[in-house]
Amino acid sequence: MNYQKTNYINAIDVGTRSPEKQRPSASGHYPPMKIGIEAQRIFRPKKHGMDIVALELIRHLQQIDTHNQYYIFVKPDADHTCIPEAPNFEIVAVQGQTYLDWEQIYLPQAMKRTGVELMHFTSNTASLRCSVPKIITLHDVIFMEKMPFKGTNYQKLGWAYRRWIVPKVMNHCAQVFTVSHYEKAQILAKFPHLETKLSVVHNGVAASFTELPAADYQSLHEKIKPKQFLFFLGNEAPKKNMQNVLRGYAQYVENHHSPLPLVIAETVPKQLRDWLTKLRLSWLANYIVLPCYIPNHQIGQWYNQAAAFLYPSLRESFGLPILEAMACGTPVITSNTSAMPEVANDAALLVDPHQPHEIAQAIQQVTNDKSLAAGLRDKGLINSQQFTWVHHAQKVQQAYKALVRPEAH
Structure with missing residues (x-):
């Protein structure tokens, strides 16, 4: 055509x-x-x-x-x-x-x-x-x-x-x-x-979202150090819950001696500065990386390298990124509200998106407990295969x- x-x-x-x-x-x-x-x-x-x-x-x-x-x-x-x-x-x-x-x-x-x-x-x-x-x-x-x-x-x-x-x-x-x-x-x-x-x-979930060999996302290593990070698709839409993600991440950073950086896609520096100023968390900018917009054909590389994918939205009718991350073998933290439990099934950590401390605790669990992370990875791969x-x-x-x-x- x-x-x-x-x-x-x-x-x-x-x-x-x-x-x-x-x-x-x-x-x-x-x-x-x-x-x-x-x-x-x-x-x-x-x-x-x-x-x-x-x-x-x-x-x-x-x-x-x-x-x-x-x-x-x-x-x-x-x-x-x-x-x-x-x-x-x-x-x-x-x-x-x-x-x-x-x-x-x-x-x-x-x-x-x-x-x-x-x-x-x-x-x-x-x-x-x-x-x-x-x-x-x-x-x-x-x-x-x-x-x-x-x-x-x-x-x-x-x-x-x-x-x-x-x-x-x-x-x-x-x-x-x-x-x-x-x-x-x-x-x-x-x-x-x-x-x-x-x-x-x-x-x-598209077949392009799959586990990749490390060599396929080696170029990201030059942008992100350390090699692992937390990944969040955030934007200005209120339902994406940017403020509680930042509050939860701040609590995780404050209680962790070597926190992983947070990569936030679809957000520009001015938007982040405005949020951090509003929340009185300007210091948190040192731990955040902004690649801005990531083309859809490249986003699988970011899922693959992430230690966890954060998707604690206030409201979603489906939540396609949940499945994309799972198909890439990435542990998912998402909300216990709206359609997200229906999509995630038992293959994600579910949190109350209105409670920053629950987001912080879930990050801590996934990054500290290798057995939990491996279990979420395996369940996520199986769950993503149910949606074609x-x-x-x-x-x-x-x-x-x-x-x-x-x-x-």
Whole structure:
């Protein structure tokens, strides 16, 4: 699937008639379904959770389905080689300035021109104008809860847009996927009418997250000394619990004669200084390393070298990094709240994310008790194998068939 050769929306003209009921051929095979998948942001270089889920779904549909035709609706961006070539997958590049006009104005035009029979929206929101059945992956309803939110005006606008659009599109969808049983309960509390339409499709962990030979991450040794460290994916989102991670780590440092450094990804120096000043922990900066953003294809190296991965979020609908770290053989410390116990099972140390001393104690346990760390490593490897993207794609494809070809299902 060559991005350079793929038609843009104004070059596609395959008709706009409503799809007719299809019948099998003499050999018993039904004609290919025409499936649309909204994956607006998968070409951006800096991918986040929902982008990764959409990308892995597409990659694994390519592995299991060579018969049906897929149209992947994207916003043009730099990383246009992230999807492998496949003859039955076509990229439809849709122009648009803002998220709102892309999704509500230009995407409906592109859907109509391609003549898709089903549309799968992968990132919580959807077009109001959609004449074919639509599936929505609703990763979470955090944006409908009263959590403190600080961010740019653009982020606040996105938050407001989701609060406005999601209740509307939930009334006009054929099916809704979510990523955990915990999140299913949260969604049904707000949208009880979805009871018969809502199903859980767990995320998977990519095969690239695996135990690596030391030579594969030798270059990190030049950046991090000593060779082991604690690893935390932190950012400005309140749910990531930066302040309690820093407080817990400070307690660990104060009670340990030779503490491991803390590597915090996705945080820039100014953000860290602001946090440490606010918490009166400026001295802690001497123990913290900031690599800033780590590309997704490199993050496995950091998991592999870490003595432990910290993920004590206040709220997660799934918690994909838990599985990524486990697949790399890294002991995990995560929260006893929301979906994290569902994902971690018995393969992680669970803490109350509101209690810094519990975070400190868990760090102390993992770094001091080699037997405990080895047990967590072994359990984590087994647990991560229960979550696969192939299974995720198979469940999604079954839903496509049930909606588009119910007579063949």
